[in-house]
Amino acid sequence: MNHLSTCVIGIDMGGTYIKGAALDPKGKILSEGRIETEVAQGRARVLGNMARLVADLHEMSGAKSLIGVGLGVPGALDFKEGRIIQSPNFPGWDDFPICSTIEKEVGVPVMIENDANAAAMGERWVGAAQDLDHFLLITLGTGVGGGLVLGGKLWYGETGKGGEVGHMKITPDGPRCGCGSTGCLEVYASSPALVRMAAEEWNREHKNADAVPPMRWTTSSDLADAAEQHDPIAEAVFEKMARYLGVGIANVANLLDLNHFIISGGVSNAFHLFERPLRQEVARRVFGMTPEEALKRIEIRRALLGESAGMIGAGHLALLASEGKI
Ligand SMILES: [Zn+2]
Incomplete structure (x- = not known):
């Protein structure tokens, strides 16, 4: 001591x-x-x-x-x-x-x-972003939040709300978000969004059946367990979420010429289940480079410090x- x-x-x-x-x-x-x-x-x-x-x-x-x-x-x-x-x-x-x-x-x-x-x-001090001066951390949990670091400093914007990527618009007519708008990243990439998309997927597959959707998945971690067991609905939900998140990340990359992203929050425990489709989606949509170059240049890392x-x-x-x- x-x-x-x-x-x-x-x-x-x-x-x-x-x-x-x-x-x-x-x-x-x-x-x-x-x-x-x-x-x-x-x-x-x-x-x-x-x-x-x-x-x-x-x-x-x-x-x-x-x-x-x-x-x-x-x-x-x-x-x-x-x-x-x-x-x-x-x-x-x-x-x-x-x-x-x-x-x-x-x-x-x-x-x-x-x-x-x-x-x-925290991630910049002793975690996954120690070598980075410019990056966006995205937290995927009950909601979707963001922390934008530019030149080694948090970017607050003009009124302190900078980096709120959870309310970036991904689709013009998507599900309603808690913020009052529709089609925000949060309604596609939060833990409750994954559970909702699983129910939607199930309903679509069983549209002719007189059946009630199973209530076996109540959190993203239940879905991750199911995807590990190769449940097709759970796998499809992570793929779908990866596409929406990929659109959001590509938008930020294009706006700021940012090449580094850190995925944090409870849903990041399932990073290995959506990492590949996420990278591919981003690579398809980044401006000014080929998908092959983008796969090399755009780094998407899982956070290291957890909760x-x-x-x-x-x-x-x-x-x-x-x-x-x-
Ligand atoms: Zn919103």
Whole structure:
């Protein structure tokens, strides 16, 4: 144990658990833990739980001083002001100045970042994007999110919503998306989208049969298990999803001349099931190179940090902030 060392703490604010890690300045995890969020018990309880987790992680890390805390939160945020604008995990917290409130509890600077942006920074620090200055990380989970890194920095856009590839339009008349629009990437590449497409595929194949679709698949991981067993419907769904995702990636590649993409989130556990059709679809649609060249030039990697990417990236952002780099 090095009592002279420093650490930062990265927190992933989930709806069920608040997960966190204390990290040294090189990104090595010194301690890790989680605590129930207890969102139904109200804001004071959640903030108390978070402060306790931060104190415990710091103590367990063995580091002498804590220099900052980063929070990864899903939803719309004002990262400059340290406010939650609106988060699906924290109903009723709209416009809440979370950073200044936590700072009073923990006594060090606290910063907030969108969960997908935090994951992108985590992968760049110690994961699949360490060698990349320009890339897009796409999280495929309950929804589809994105973190766009250009020139080594997150691209926020004009109002902070940069990189939201989940709501890029893939088809003009597709299924309705939670955002109110239709045909977004999220309705083709999220875990619920895969389950929906499996039911659609089943219905199409059994249109003349008086049968009820089986409820055996409720998550993308059920579908991945079925595809591993060569279930034709499950295999077809991953192929279909790969085509839509490939259209989205090719659009981004064409807009930004971007050649590197990282696939993260729960659905990325099935990366091997859709990697080949995804690469082929992208290669067919990238402007200015032959499909053969595109297969070589456009790199699509699976993320390395799994569910820890968000908290590790949040910790990195806290470190960068302490060094005056962001
Ligand atoms: Zn949408």
